[in-house]
Amino acid sequence: MSKVLRPGKWPVTIRVALATACLMVLLGLVASQQVLSTLARLQSARLQEFARLHVEGLAVALGPFALHRDVWEVYDTLDRARTSASGGRVLFTVVADDHGRVLAATDPNRAPVDSDIGIFAADAVLVGEVTALSGSSVVRVRAPLTVQGRDVGRIVTELDVSDLLAQRRATALALLAGNALATLILGLAGAFVVARMLKPVELLTRHMGEAGGQPRPIPEAAIPRSDTVLAQLLRSFNGMAGAIDARAEAERRLAERERFVSLGRLSSSLAHEVNNPLGGLLNATDTIRAYANRPEVVHRSVDLLDRGLRHLRDVSRAILEENRIDRSSRMLSPTDFEDLRLLFEPETSHRQQRLDWVIDGEAARFGSFPSGPVRQIALNLLLNASSAAPQGGAVGLSARLQNGALVLKVTDDGPGLSEAARARLLSATPVEPGGGVGLRLVRDVVAGLGGEVSSDRVGAQTEITVRLPAMEETPC
Known part of the structure; x- marks a missing residue:
């Protein structure tokens, strides 16, 4: 009141x-x-x-x-x-x-x-x-x-x-x-005159707020021709709306490119994971051919084949899960974190880094969060942390449920985020391409889920914390 x-x-x-x-x-x-x-x-x-x-x-x-x-x-x-x-x-x-x-x-x-x-x-x-x-x-x-x-x-x-x-x-x-x-007459006349003068401003306000933050251009026919200042303002708004659309499209392409960059890095690491078991599998098949009449040798070779094939199956399943189109409709589960570890662990092994992995939560409680966006956030932050950490350093991921929210914390013992990287992660201002693996993508995904992201320097470690609220259940 x-x-x-x-x-x-x-x-x-x-x-x-x-x-x-x-x-x-x-x-x-x-x-x-x-x-x-x-x-x-x-x-x-x-x-x-x-x-x-x-x-x-x-x-x-x-x-x-x-x-x-x-x-x-x-x-x-x-x-x-x-x-x-x-x-x-x-x-x-x-x-x-x-x-x-x-x-x-x-x-x-x-x-x-x-x-x-x-x-x-x-x-x-x-x-x-x-x-x-x-x-x-x-x-x-x-x-x-x-x-x-x-x-x-x-x-x-x-x-x-x-x-x-x-x-x-x-x-x-x-x-x-x-x-x-x-x-009374002059007051009403003043209100009428001001209302007519403010019509272009009301038109501008309506177009700015109609599309939920995405401004919609004003039709040329609705722009007044008598007031050059207001007409220039409305045309400037149309130019700004076009620039915002172009920026949104550029950021979408940038996010898509950064996604492929992260997948390319994973592919190079996973190639080693696939290549090593393949060498063992080929040796096992050669052994079976050479000693087909010796059951104990065949048995040991079959066990080696089974372990190698299972490992390849897990790797291929994790890759498919990360890139499947409809994964955003699935809800999160502890298996998603196991897949993430399987995908990311070759990166730390290649750089001889220690991986600290703590997942604290029951499967049923994780079911309030979407699988795809959470995996995307965690994977991009982990890749960025591994790039920042030195050879033989440490990278960590912890996931826990706190007051109904999912809290992801990614740590590394690197030198910390640069100002450009912090701007990409924490700010909505336009940025140039590069400057961090998927940091702007992380910020956009977190904002789309209604969450918040923060970055702190604790001792010799950089901590990036993401807090995501639980999704509301849709009534049947």
Whole structure:
């Protein structure tokens, strides 16, 4: 679930749409703030102008009456001013003398005559400082009453600004709705445009992953002609796919060649194994012909013939088993290791090398592994080990079952693998022909069986370990 919520795992089209939406929201917030700020300044300017005209008009009319404390004339003037005020913006006005005592008010109940005007003037602002941004629907404005430069009283007026607040709210809602609609449209448009732009990339991804790691060339008709960069990318992919096919074919031929190289080496060694018993067999037939009337001599010669023929039979059977076409369908058994030893032992005998051979496992337990690939892996590693070991050195093979896996270990007391040989055995990078008997073939076969191969230097010995998992049983 955490991977789903991680933005880095979302498709590019969704991320671009969200990025576009976020940018639009940010831009909308900045633009809306500018619009609302401009609107507030205009409203404040209009409100200040209205308050200035209203208060200055009252100041001119009320100045003489406030100087003489003529309460009725002050009240009459306030009443006429309220009646003539347009739009009902003026809610309440109170006039006080120079001592702050109320002379008259448009609502005498709120401000009785001779009461203190301080409760109204405390939160009132000067005409030039009034603003529509206070957040309240009613603002109070104060101004002095002067006659010929003499301060004779004060005026406090309450103004209704609820219409200005409603106008700002309506503007904010309109901006919010407009920004949301524009964000939605641009986000969807961005997703659509990006999806169209990414179609060649999706086509490339699909062709790269369709064939289980073997890329399939993209048809020329599917390559876009409008975007030269993407078209060049797709054609480069087609060239890469062709190069991979050519490399796979070259590696297949190389593996086949290395297989024949190993068989050629075995054939030269086995020729000695066949030639020696043949000489003994011919001597035995000559003896039988010469001493046909002597049963004890014939009997000894027949025993020699029997042993020699059995040895030749075992050698020929091992060779046939190693090269039979359908051997990959057979499962492994201890007999396969006996055949391997029979095939490989002449190589070590010819080089006067000691062969250490340890097979640890029951026949039934070996039956979970294919015979052909295991024999091929072991034979190629043994041939490589024999080539690396010095004359009179030591080569070893051990096979054991560990936690359901088959572990093959081939050792030799040679100088160790070169960097090129290690690359052939442990890496999938392309290599030049040569550099080790079947090492790349071993790596490919092990990888095909889902196993792993490692190489270590332990003391004076090189150890190559192959671990193969058991094959899953196919249900009938």
